[in-house]
Amino acid sequence: MPINWFPGHMNSTRQAIKDRVKAGLDVVIELLDARLPGSSSNPLLAALTTGRPALKVLNKQDLADPAVTADWLAHYNAQPHTRAIPLDAGDKSPARAIVKACRELAPQRGDMHKPLRVLICGIPNVGKSTLINTLVGRKAAKTGDEPGITKIEQKIVLENGFYLFDTPGMLWPRIGIEQSGYHLAASGAIGRNAFDEAEVALELIAVLKRRYPDRLQERYGLAELGAEDAVLEAIGLKRGAKIRGGAVQMHKAAEALLVDYRQGLLGRITLETPAEMAAWRRAAAED
Numbered sequence: 592m593p594i595n596w597f598p599g600h601m602n603s604t605r606q607a608i609k610d611r612v613k614a615g616l617d618v619v620i621e622l623l624d625a626r627l628p629g630s631s632s633n634p635l636l637a638a639l640t641t642g643r644p645a646l647k648v649l650n651k652q653d654l655a656d657p658a659v660t661a662d663w664l665a666h667y668n669a670q671p672h673t674r675a676i677p678l679d680a681g682d683k684s685p686a687r688a689i690v691k692a693c694r695e696l697a698p699q700r701g702d703m704h705k706p707l708r709v710l711i712c713g714i715p716n717v718g719k720s721t722l723i724n725t726l727v728g729r730k731a732a733k734t735g736d737e738p739g740i741t742k743i744e745q746k747i748v749l750e751n752g753f754y755l756f757d758t759p760g761m762l763w764p765r766i767g768i769e770q771s772g773y774h775l776a777a778s779g780a781i782g783r784n785a786f787d788e789a790e791v792a793l794e795l796i797a798v799l800k801r802r803y804p805d806r807l808q809e810r811y812g813l814a815e816l817g818a819e820d821a822v823l824e825a826i827g828l829k830r831g832a833k834i835r836g837g838a839v840q841m842h843k844a845a846e847a848l849l850v851d852y853r854q855g856l857l858g859r860i861t862l863e864t865p866a867e868m869a870a871w872r873r874a875a876a877e878d
């Protein structure tokens with residue numbers, strides 16, 4: 592496995608989710624990264640929340656390809672007891688869409704006597720703190736570029752009879768699938784010491800060549816796209832990642848590409864489709 596990452600703390604998170612189920616849970620919100628919805632999901636969450644209705648929030652939709660986001664929304668909305676909505680940090684009142692979808696998923700709850708109890712979960716860096724800050728209306732949770740940890744269960748009253756609980760601890764992403772590991776690393780979800788940037792950049796170039804070749808060509812002024820390593824070298828040349836003697840420093844070229852991708856400078860790009868994800872899952876199950 593090329594991604595060597597062990598976030599730890601999963602046991603306490605698992606216990607916290609179990610405790611929440613026991614205390615009362617009506618809807619589970621899973622925050623996903625719209626650029627990699629399948630890879631940014633947590634494979635254990637459904638089992639831990641024992642079939643509770645699920646709201647998939649495709650966050651950072653401003654960075655994702657709108658056509659593929661539509662495919663993912665349709666994919667989730669076709670699943671039983673599941674709804675999906677897109678969201679991004681620029682949304683001024685995210686509570687409205689979240690409350691509406693949760694109320695539809697659990698219409699029997701939601702008044703003062705029977706409050707709707709909703710748990711929000713997500714892997715590191717998916718934007719949970721940012722969303723919670725917006726919902727709370729103040730800087731309550733930490734945000735930053737590196738994956739972070741939220742430690743204590745927070746209860747947010749979104750409106751009368753609507754409680755949102757934030758899981759403490761960390762949820763694992765789906766790194767058992769090789770492709771998912773690369774996508775998570777490219778997106779910034781995994782600490783940078785855990786992978787080889789050049790290797791991840793080469794995988795990103797492979798996806799871009801297949802699905803968004805014009806973006807690569809436009810951004811780096813490339814007349815044509817050769818093999819992945821030749822593209823990375825060409826990016827390095829354009830970005831001045833040369834050492835004396837003329838050789839390109841591939842890790843610098845890789846870093847330039849990854850930073851550009853994460854900041855959305857290559858345009859709105861989604862790394863995986865529902866069909867691809869299903870195929871990878873099938874292949875992994877067969878291993």
Ligand code: GDP
Nearest residue numbers: 651679680715716717718719720721734735739
């Ligand atoms: P957490 O680890 O899930 O709590 O993630 P954070 O809330 O700390 O967000 C991680 C990074 O993603 C930060 O740099 C945020 O500014 C950024 N971010 C969060 N939500 C969005 C979004 O909807 N769109 C974009 N473009 N960036 C976002």
